[in-house]
Amino acid sequence: MNGVSPGPGAELANKIARLVEEKGWNQEDFARTTRLNRHTVHQILHGGPKRRLRNLTVSQCAKALGLSVSELRNLPLERLIPRIHGKPAADEESLKLLKERATLPELRAWLERNHNRAAELHADEVQELLEMQASGGPLEKLGVETCVELLGRRRELICRVKEIAGTEYFDFLEQFVTLIHEKVKPTRRG
The missing domain is CATH 1.10.8 (Helicase, Ruva Protein; domain 3)
Structure with missing residues (x-):
C-alpha cells in the first residue's frame, strides 16, 4: 500500500461496490438501476471517491439495493449481503x-x-x-x-420481480403478471 489513507467516501463506496458485485450487476446495470451518471458509478465501483458521497447518491444506491440509507451506512457487509438477496436471517x-x-x-x-x-x-x-x-x-x-x-x-x-419493477420493463412485467394471474385466479364475470 502507498501509505495514503482512503478518502471519507471510500469505505462506503467499497461497501456499495461489494454489494453491487454480490447482486451480479455490471457498471451499466448499476447506473441504470440507480439512475446515477456513469462517472459517479465508475468512481463508486472502481476505487471509491476521494470525498464523502452526496446524500442523494447514497439514497439512490440504497434504494437500488433494496436497503434503507441507515442500513447501508451502518450495518456491516456480512449483515447486508443476505438482505440484498431477500434473505434476512430469521430471528x-x-x-x-x-x-x-x-x-x-x-x-x-x-x-x-x-x-x-x-x-x-x-x-x-x-x-x-x-x-x-x-x-x-x-x-x-x-x-x-x-x-x-x-x-x-x-x-x-x-426479488427479481422487484428489480424488474424498477426498470423500463415495468409495463411488460405488469401485463405478464396480470395474464398469468387471470389464468390462475380467473375473475368472476356476470
Whole structure:
C-alpha cells in the first residue's frame, strides 16, 4: 500500500461496490438501476471517491439495493449481503419456535442437518413450514428439502420481480403478471 489513507467516501463506496458485485450487476446495470451518471458509478465501483458521497447518491444506491440509507451506512457487509438477496436471517425467536413446534420427524431431522439453512429462513417462512407439517400436508407429500427449496425459489423470484419493477420493463412485467394471474385466479364475470 502507498501509505495514503482512503478518502471519507471510500469505505462506503467499497461497501456499495461489494454489494453491487454480490447482486451480479455490471457498471451499466448499476447506473441504470440507480439512475446515477456513469462517472459517479465508475468512481463508486472502481476505487471509491476521494470525498464523502452526496446524500442523494447514497439514497439512490440504497434504494437500488433494496436497503434503507441507515442500513447501508451502518450495518456491516456480512449483515447486508443476505438482505440484498431477500434473505434476512430469521430471528432467534423464529428459529426457537421452529425447533419447538416441529412435530414431523422429517422436519426435525432436516433441522438437525441444516441449522445454517434454517437460520436463513424468514419469520413468515418459518410459520409456513410449521403449517405445512399437518398430516398429509406438503412436507409429507413433497418432502422438507423440496418445500424449503421452493420457499427459497419463491423468495428469489420476488426479488427479481422487484428489480424488474424498477426498470423500463415495468409495463411488460405488469401485463405478464396480470395474464398469468387471470389464468390462475380467473375473475368472476356476470
